[in-house]
Amino acid sequence: MSIDSLGWGPDLAHAFSAVLSQSSLPLVPGRVVRQARGLLSVQTSGQVLLARTAGRLLHHAPDAEALPTIGDWVALQLPGGGGGEALLHAVLPRRGVLMRREAGSEREGQLIAANLDVVFLMAGLDGDFNPRRIERALSLAWNSGASPVVVLSKADLASDLAGHVLEVEALAPGVPVLTLSAHSGEGVEALLALLPAGRTGALLGSSGVGKSTLVNRLLGEARLTTQAVRADDSRGRHTTTHRELFVLPHGGLLIDGPGMRELGVWGEEEGVGQVFADILALAEDCRFTDCEHRSEPGCAVRGAVTAGTLPQARVDSFEKLRREQAHQARQTDAVARREQKRRERNNTVLGWEAGRAKRRGRD
Structure with a gap:
């Protein structure tokens, strides 16, 4: 190759x-x-x-x-x-870098994949469907610099497929939303059209959404092991334990890895801002520039919730991710300050040692 x-x-x-x-x-x-x-x-x-x-x-x-x-x-x-x-x-210099906050850490980032053109955010249309998780994944995808695409898998199991598509399109305006069934092949060609030869995509989603099944379908062979999801909550069991880049028959490149239940926000505020651009646009019409969208008079965001044009759950998700973003930024800044002080102390010690050596040389 x-x-x-x-x-x-x-x-x-x-x-x-x-x-x-x-x-x-x-x-x-x-x-x-x-x-x-x-x-x-x-x-x-x-x-x-x-x-x-x-x-x-x-x-x-x-x-x-x-x-x-x-x-x-x-x-x-x-x-x-x-x-x-x-x-x-x-x-070598990267582009399209997908990262999340390291699980169990408040100030460490974890690389998921690099040099990406597109990120496929997979969500299963079964008992584990969660729009809030899609919003969180979108914030990571936007921060990566790659183009996000939402893939609603297990379309053959959805009782209200059109309703789910409309729901996701509302929370991801301008982002392509595909419906797919890896078992029947429905939607596979539409996904391949977004991953032409030479372009690299990555699959992002929790265990059980069908990532490995999709890779096998795209490769035309059972390369990856798959398992059935749990019957009680439709959640998957961790089957894939490594990350791998596959060259698809038509020349597109696809990275798959272990499913991730936790997607801690990481990176700039831009990702969260793009996911919730509708709320930020409403906030521009609030009476107060520092409005927290709770009980302030003249709050355009609260007005939209009251009018029924903006779901309260979406506002709650926005506030939660924004708090996480602010906390992560504070933690990262604190670590950077401590590292800078450590380097300054080391440089000072090195300067003293160099000075003593120079004086001993003169003596």
């Missing part, structure tokens, strides 16, 4: 040349196509190699977000004649 089929192009070639010019090592380009518990598989031109991150990159990375993830383009050193692992020395 050539790297051209994985999306390699002139911009990446230019970035790789810049890396080569600053290194004396014989490096080659490749793309991370599999990630499993820290182990990476990289597709170069002609072969797939197991690779580990070089110590220098690990040491100089400012945080975990700078380390390689699925979908990354990298520069690596091939293993010696005796085989073994390749060494990954650099990550």
